[in-house]
Amino acid sequence: MLNVYDILETIRMIQDECLDIRTITMGISLLDCIDSDIDKACDKVYDKITRCAKDLVKVGEDLEKEYGIPIINKRLSVTPIALVSAACKSSPIKFALTMEKAAKAVGVNLIGGYSALVQKGFSAGDLELINSIPEALALTSNVCSSVNIGSTKTGINLDACKIMGRIVRETAEKTVDNNCFGAAKLVVFCNAPDDNPFMAGAFHGVGQPDCIINVGVSGPGVVRAALSKYPDADITEIADIIKKTSYKITRVGQLVGVKASERLGVPFGIVDLSLAPTPAVGDSVAHILEEIGLEKCGAPGTTATLALLNDAVKKGGVMACSRIGGLSGAFIPVSEDAGMIDAAKSGSLCIEKLEAMTAVCSVGLDMIVVPGDTSADTIAAIIADEAAIGMVNSKTTAVRIIPAIGKGIGEELDWGGLFGCGPVMKVNTNSPSKFINRGGQIPAPLQSLKN
Amino acid sequence: MRAVITVIGKDTVGILAKVSGICAEYNANVIEVTQSVLQDVFAMIMLVDISKLNTGFTALSDRMSELGKELGLSIHTMHEDIFNSMHRI
Missing domain, CATH: 3.20.70.20 (Anaerobic Ribonucleotide-triphosphate Reductase Large Chain)
Structure with missing residues (x-):
């Protein structure tokens, strides 16, 4: 028989803590x-x-x-x-x-x-x-x-x-x-995944079946709410709470994916084990890190807490579904996360810190607004930096930055909806042009002697 | 196949009657009801059998949401699978 507490917990997750299938x-x-x-x-x-x-x-x-x-x-x-x-x-x-x-x-x-x-x-x-x-x-x-x-x-x-x-x-x-x-x-x-359900980077890879259903879940608000009930837990307990919560979130993704694939008569592909934020209040990955104990996202400790969060989300999610893929991990898009927007506006979060964060979590420099006078070579070098992190760490990294043409520091771009609103962030203006214009191929990294 | 109907909101006369009335109308058999009123807040969880519904399940779910709006209550009709998936291994 269903337990009253479980029923109310599920309803609270959906109604108050923004749990949804993204x-x-x-x-x-x-x-x-x-x-x-x-x-x-x-x-x-x-x-x-x-x-x-x-x-x-x-x-x-x-x-x-x-x-x-x-x-x-x-x-x-x-x-x-x-x-x-x-x-x-x-x-x-x-x-x-x-x-x-x-x-x-x-x-x-x-x-x-x-x-x-x-x-x-x-x-x-x-x-x-x-x-x-x-x-x-x-x-x-x-x-x-x-x-x-x-x-x-x-x-x-x-x-x-x-x-x-x-x-x-x-x-x-x-x-x-x-x-x-x-x-x-x-x-x-x-390292683009070929079964990613999330935009803007989704494409259907060449090794995939003719037609397939992939599902992306969400639920940063649920994780934060679960953590807020244990203000004095040590960090091992925090990881356990995140794992359990992630399990529950992912189970819903698995259920919806399987049912959708049955009804559409199309094979079920993967669940992307993700924490995807939205600009809505209570749906922020940055706020989870702050709940763990940072005054503001971007403070020293951000990379460590994010690494723990990202790993625990995967560990919980892996058990909850039959097939996993896509980007799987916590997303840190600046303009799509209320806590990230706040941290960027206050100056606590800079592009260099975001770059460090991308080494331990899903995706990369995502939805970052840079000054309109940022040169094409500088953008190319930011792309190369981020790609190097992905290449060396055998993980997916991506760059989705938006040069705010005609705007500078202190201004912002506001798209509304899921894309949110991003403050223009400072970019190091020393030129990488000579490096970028050399062209050619950076050789693939050694996969042993890992240090 | 079973579904869970939850009703939460300010207590008034006849909530249970109206919800179960709609169940009867759609041929959903009520299996179990847990209900309480705490400081004027009415909370009910109803388990219903939906295998012999005379319409689609989404029609019942829509009708319940409509009733919720009429009465100013929060009414959710959800297939039991979501609870089973989430809380059982």
Whole structure:
């Protein structure tokens, strides 16, 4: 028989502590849509997406009502478009427009996969796609783009870093009327996972089945509330509490994923064991770190507490579900986390500290607003730094920074909704241009002699 | 298949009657009820069998939310699987 305490705990987690399923993301392979005639290819892409995903939103909404848990986003990820567009001679922009049209037709809010994988060099279609990113993101509202420029096995493609520095800036410039929003939909990865359900970096990797359901959970508020009940616990107990809470959160993700996959007749892929914050009050990863005992996120101790949190979330989540993947870990997007926004505004949190934090948690420099006069080379070097952390530590790292064109320190960009609001953060202005312009490939790191 | 209906809010006459009335209307069989009133706050947890519903489960869930709005109460109708998943290994 169900226990009254358990029932009330679940309801409190959902109602008061912002527990939700952050996203159900359907991954769709577009490899069978390749055609040298771009119009034919786009028609096939549109047909395939609308055929596979026609019931996705309806099933998501039904599950939401049946289990009484909000499912915030229903999204799509597709095969990196550079692979699909390689056979076509003309600009891949048409694919972005087709993705947008298909996403609107099935009612999802974002579609990811306007992507290229160039960690070891550029093949046919890659450069065309990368160069079209600024225009593609300016012309569409729900298409997301990502580029993988490095991996532990291949090293870092420094030529691609340089290009992406320029592309990030151009994307922000092209969408300056919309708070530079284009750059918020563009991620530069090292070790990009090919089953990630979270935007803006989701794409459907080439080793994946034809169509699949991946789920991303959320619940920083639940973890913080659980910790607040034990103000005097020692740090080992804190790790245990986080593990238990993460288990419960992840179980819901597993349940929803399995049911969604049954009803859609599509195989279940993975649960992404994540703590994904939102700008809403009580849904912040930074506030968990502060609950553990920091005056403000960014203080000395931030990296240690985040490492503990990230590890405990995974340990709890692994037992709760059958398959794990994606980015799995705590996210630290600045503009999407009320505690991070506060810490950045107060000066407690700087980009260098965030970089250290990315060495021990999921993802990387995420949703960070930098001054509008930050040069393309500086952005490229920030990307290279972050990729180096991912490459050496065999983990995913990413950069999603938004140059606030025409703005400087003390100002902010406000997008509202899940994307939140980011204060412009200070960037070291010493030039890395000579390094970036050398080009070439940073060799893959040694996997032994680890120190 | 069973569902849990929880009702929390200010106590008034007839809450249990109205909730169970809707259950009857949709052919949901009430299996167990736990109810208490503490300092004017009404709290009820009702376990119902939903295997013979005469409509979809989401219709019942919508109707309960509507009743909650009418009465100014917080009413949640949730499939029991979410509790079983979360609290049992």
